[in-house]
Amino acid sequence: MGRWLYVCRRVVGALLTIIAATILDFFLFRAAPGGISNLAFVPGGSPQLKEALRHEFGLDQPVLSQLLHYLQALLHGNFGISYSNRQPVGPQVAEAFMHTLPMVGLGLLIAVLLAFTTGIAAVWFRGGAVDHLSRGAALVLFGIPAQWLAMMFIFAFRDSLPSGGMHDPFLIAPSFLEEAQDLLRHMILPSLTFGLTTYATFMLILRTSLIEALSEDYIVTAQAKGLPVRTVLLRHGLRNALLPVATVLGLAIGTAAAGAIIIEAAFSWPGLGDAMAKAVSQHDYPMLSGTFIVITASVVLVNLAVDLVYGWLDPRVRL
Amino acid sequence: MRLKVTIAVTALAAALLAGIAGCGGSSGGGGGDAGVSTLRIAVGNGSSIDSFNPLVTSCFTCQAAFRMMYPYLVQYNTDGSKIEGDFATSFQPSSDNTVWTFKTRKGATWSDGKPLTAEDAAWTLQTLLKFKESAGATFATWLVGIKSVKATDPQTLVVTYEKPTGTALVNLSQIPILPQHIWQQYATGDGSQLTKFSNEDPVTGGPFELSKAAKEQYALFAANPDYYGPEPSVKGFGFQFFKSEDAVVNAVSSHETDAAIDVTTSAVKQLESQSELNVETLPGMDVMMLVLNSSPHQEKNHELQNPQVREAFDLALNRANMVKVSQNGYGTVTGSLLPPALKAWSDPSLAHPEFNVAKANEILDSLGFKKGSDGTREAEGHPMSYQFPYPSGDDPRLIQIIVNDFAAIGVKLNPVGQDISTWIEGIQGDNYAKFDMSIMDYGPTYDPSAQMSLPTCEQWGGLNLSGACNKAYDKLFGEQLFQDEGPRHKSIDTLQQMVAEERPILPLYARDTVTVSWSNVKVPLAGPLIINYESKDWLLTGPAGS
Numbered sequence: 001m002g003r004w005l006y007v008c009r010r011v012v013g014a015l016l017t018i019i020a021a022t023i024l025d026f027f028l029f030r031a032a033p034g035g036i037s038n039l040a041f042v043p044g045g046s047p048q049l050k051e052a053l054r055h056e057f058g059l060d061q062p063v064l065s066q067l068l069h070y071l072q073a074l075l076h077g078n079f080g081i082s083y084s085n086r087q088p089v090g091p092q093v094a095e096a097f098m099h100t101l102p103m104v105g106l107g108l109l110i111a112v113l114l115a116f117t118t119g120i121a122a123v124w125f126r127g128g129a130v131d132h133l134s135r136g137a138a139l140v141l142f143g144i145p146a147q148w149l150a151m152m153f154i155f156a157f158r159d160s161l162p163s164g165g166m167h168d169p170f171l172i173a174p175s176f177l178e179e180a181q182d183l184l185r186h187m188i189l190p191s192l193t194f195g196l197t198t199y200a201t202f203m204l205i206l207r208t209s210l211i212e213a214l215s216e217d218y219i220v221t222a223q224a225k226g227l228p229v230r231t232v233l234l235r236h237g238l239r240n241a242l243l244p245v246a247t248v249l250g251l252a253i254g255t256a257a258a259g260a261i262i263i264e265a266a267f268s269w270p271g272l273g274d275a276m277a278k279a280v281s282q283h284d285y286p287m288l289s290g291t292f293i294v295i296t297a298s299v300v301l302v303n304l305a306v307d308l309v310y311g312w313l314d315p316r317v318r319l
Numbered sequence: 320m321r322l323k324v325t326i327a328v329t330a331l332a333a334a335l336l337a338g339i340a341g342c343g344g345s346s347g348g349g350g351g352d353a354g355v356s357t358l359r360i361a362v363g364n365g366s367s368i369d370s371f372n373p374l375v376t377s378c379f380t381c382q383a384a385f386r387m388m389y390p391y392l393v394q395y396n397t398d399g400s401k402i403e404g405d406f407a408t409s410f411q412p413s414s415d416n417t418v419w420t421f422k423t424r425k426g427a428t429w430s431d432g433k434p435l436t437a438e439d440a441a442w443t444l445q446t447l448l449k450f451k452e453s454a455g456a457t458f459a460t461w462l463v464g465i466k467s468v469k470a471t472d473p474q475t476l477v478v479t480y481e482k483p484t485g486t487a488l489v490n491l492s493q494i495p496i497l498p499q500h501i502w503q504q505y506a507t508g509d510g511s512q513l514t515k516f517s518n519e520d521p522v523t524g525g526p527f528e529l530s531k532a533a534k535e536q537y538a539l540f541a542a543n544p545d546y547y548g549p550e551p552s553v554k555g556f557g558f559q560f561f562k563s564e565d566a567v568v569n570a571v572s573s574h575e576t577d578a579a580i581d582v583t584t585s586a587v588k589q590l591e592s593q594s595e596l597n598v599e600t601l602p603g604m605d606v607m608m609l610v611l612n613s614s615p616h617q618e619k620n621h622e623l624q625n626p627q628v629r630e631a632f633d634l635a636l637n638r639a640n641m642v643k644v645s646q647n648g649y650g651t652v653t654g655s656l657l658p659p660a661l662k663a664w665s666d667p668s669l670a671h672p673e674f675n676v677a678k679a680n681e682i683l684d685s686l687g688f689k690k691g692s693d694g695t696r697e698a699e700g701h702p703m704s705y706q707f708p709y710p711s712g713d714d715p716r717l718i719q720i721i722v723n724d725f726a727a728i729g730v731k732l733n734p735v736g737q738d739i740s741t742w743i744e745g746i747q748g749d750n751y752a753k754f755d756m757s758i759m760d761y762g763p764t765y766d767p768s769a770q771m772s773l774p775t776c777e778q779w780g781g782l783n784l785s786g787a788c789n790k791a792y793d794k795l796f797g798e799q800l801f802q803d804e805g806p807r808h809k810s811i812d813t814l815q816q817m818v819a820e821e822r823p824i825l826p827l828y829a830r831d832t833v834t835v836s837w838s839n840v841k842v843p844l845a846g847p848l849i850i851n852y853e854s855k856d857w858l859l860t861g862p863a864g865s
Binding site: 032033036038041046047048050052056081084085086087092095150151154155158159162163164165166167168170264265266267268270274278280281282283 | 357370372535572781782
């Protein structure tokens with residue numbers, strides 16, 4: 001019963017958070033100056049055209065009426081019409097999200113693998129060259145701007161990997177495998193950039209919490225029992241060091257749904273971050289709202305999942 | 320298909336990552352061999368095709384695509400020197416120049432096999448006229464003076480103007496002909512359905528058909544075997560869009576693409592060092608301008624309306640330095656709204672605006688605008704300190720040069736980078752009451768009307784960012800739209816002079832355009848309007864390869 005109550009509370013809290021964020025976003029975007037003036041900045045532009053556009057998009061209605069209409073449409077799965085290309089927002093956001101997912105997914109995988117490998121190695125050889133090297137590399141990569149690293153990768157791999165985009169549009173009748181291979185080739189550099197600029201946080205937190213865990217009494221007991229160092233470190237130490245890492249990882253997975261705007265721009269990756277950046281510059285409210293709902297939902301749902309995993313990792317949390 | 324691939328790749332990514340980097344598929348590019356390949360073109364500078372609906376978008380690359388996909392009644396020839404027939408085989412004005420009769424191609428078809436006739440052209444023009452203040456607004460400029468349009472038979476189109484219109488052909492050369500049988504179902508009510516039509520699988524009648532496209536990524540075109548005109552010199556071409564300038568440079572230099580257009584000038588030297596590449600820099604059409612608030616509704620800083628103050632500002636601008644620093648030397652200083660590359664119309668007497676800081680200071684001193692302790696002058700009881708909003712995408716080095724140039728004459732500018740909508744609204748809001756000055760760039764077509772319309776009253780709330788409204792200018796601008804070529808040239812010269820004298824806009828320079836292609840690509844990519852969206856000829860005239 002306690003477990004279900006815990007889950008119910010978390011789910012209801014998550015839903016309320018998404019609804020509140022959706023409403024807040026709605027007002028936030030409309031508070032920005034500028035409206036849709038850019039759409040009327042054309043040779044035939046005029047105040048009359050501006051008014052016609054405002055009417056077409058319902059912006060001449062009271063804000064509360066716009067909100068009501070927007071929420072009603074959302075309940076029917078309708079995210080609205082993009083101001084810039086006049087097409088439904090839902091499919092466009094979904095497409096951008098599906099573009100972002102594999103790239104940041106692979107990036108996160110790289111980050112996690114690197115963080116665990118170097119983090120554990122740093123603790124294993126604590127105080128030695130490996131520890132210093134791992135920490136140093138992590139701090140350097142943490143400090144490097146993603147766009148600079150992206151640029152360096154583009155130059156360094158100019159003859160072996162694509163400069164940008166998600167596909168080679170000029171492939172002739174590619175098979176499924178060729179298309180998959182092509183997508184992977186395009187994903188390597190952006191994912192690697194994402195992974196390298198992200199892993200340091202995980203690695204440093206893992207190292208710190210692992211060191212902390214290794215000073216606990218149960219570890220001393222395990223060592224006293226004569227268990228091998230590897231078992232003590234990985235089975236007893238690592239599991240207890242995972243809680244803070246799970247928190248940071250959860251946040252990172254959630255926010256990664258927004259893509260990495262800078263990385264997507266550098267590699268011309270048509271993902272959610274890129275869609276959001278374009279919507280901001282064009283004051284495309286429906287696109288902005290659509291992307292924010294996806295990002296909000298991702299952050300909230302991943303955090304919900306982390307909360308539930310917490311409950312599994314540490315039974316005290318359910319109390 | 321793509322979704323399946325994405326899911327599969329996500330699952331397999333880690334396992335395959337290590338071994339995949341060296342592998343690659345076969346790419347179908349190489350515009351080299353005559354008429355057998357697809358010409359792969361990298362497009363940078365943030366350009367892409369955001370819609371295939373001509374009523375929704377008017378972006379540069381979009382227009383190039385529409386020109387290839389749709390029939391046009393008439394078009395400019397390759398060098399932009401004259402108008403020639405396209406879908407129209409002949410055209411004739413009436414004796415009083417108010418009625419134009421076009422004879423169109425016989426036997427032409429749309430890509431779905433339906434007949435392409437003068438009736439499609441008539442319907443397109445009638446529909447754009449009907450919705451010229453809403454769905455058809457982007458074409459409103461080109462419809463000026465049209466009274467009625469009708470197809471008297473399937474091969475004859477008659478366009479009647481309210482009065483003799485010298486720019487009739489120029490205007491009609493900008494309007495694509497749309498297939499009536501596809502589009503007419505959307506031309507109802509207020510016309511808003513016309514802009515909601517995605518046109519993702521367009522029925523076309525031009526030399527190329529859209530074969531494949533992905534939003535913001537690429538657009539591929541294949542030669543239309545049923546095209547009414549000459550056979551294209553390539554079997555297809557494609558635009559691949561890059562958001563990063565570095566990626567464009569890399570794409571063309573590593574031969575991912577056969578060519579790149581609108582390449583950043585900072586990469587010219589690097590690309591020129593690669594012997595297989597042809598790097599062409601040509602005087603461009605895009606003019607960078609400083610805009611001064613000229614609105615009668617300006618609330619404060621009224622000294623900005625003083626012609627002598629404007630003259631001082633003009634003299635203080637070191638345009639050559641802007642070209643040298645901001646454009647890496649690839650640009651042309653100008654004092655005309657029309658770029659020097661538009662030789663037929665640009666007034667050469669305005670080509671070399673004076674740069675004289677001492678004279679500028681003298682003028683401001685003579686007005687009694689003395690410098691305060693911080694070096695900033697005072698005018699009419701307040702410091703000459705002005706808000707200077709600019710589109711955040713513009714070159715910060717240019718902004719800094721302008722700020723420094725003004726500082727040299729005791730005028731302080733406060734630059735603020737803004738997104739386009741905020742920037743436009745900040746300028747045009749409340750009838751231009753609150754802004755001081757800004758910068759903008761705009762490029763004309765081969766015809767000067769759009770560029771010369773920038774300071775007209777009619778463009779208030781549209782392209783007019785200075786808030787200027789001079790009835791005499793508007794009158795002459797309106798008249799030249801209907802004049803024959805000779806008198807029109809005089810009128811355009813006068814309009815350029817009026818702008819130069821009243822200075823609502825201070826033209827700064829026209830930036831060069833850079834095109835890069837592999838040496839085996841012989842398609843004429845280069846031209847002032849790169850890619851030349853005013854003419855289909857660039858891919859119709861061969862040979863394409865070596």
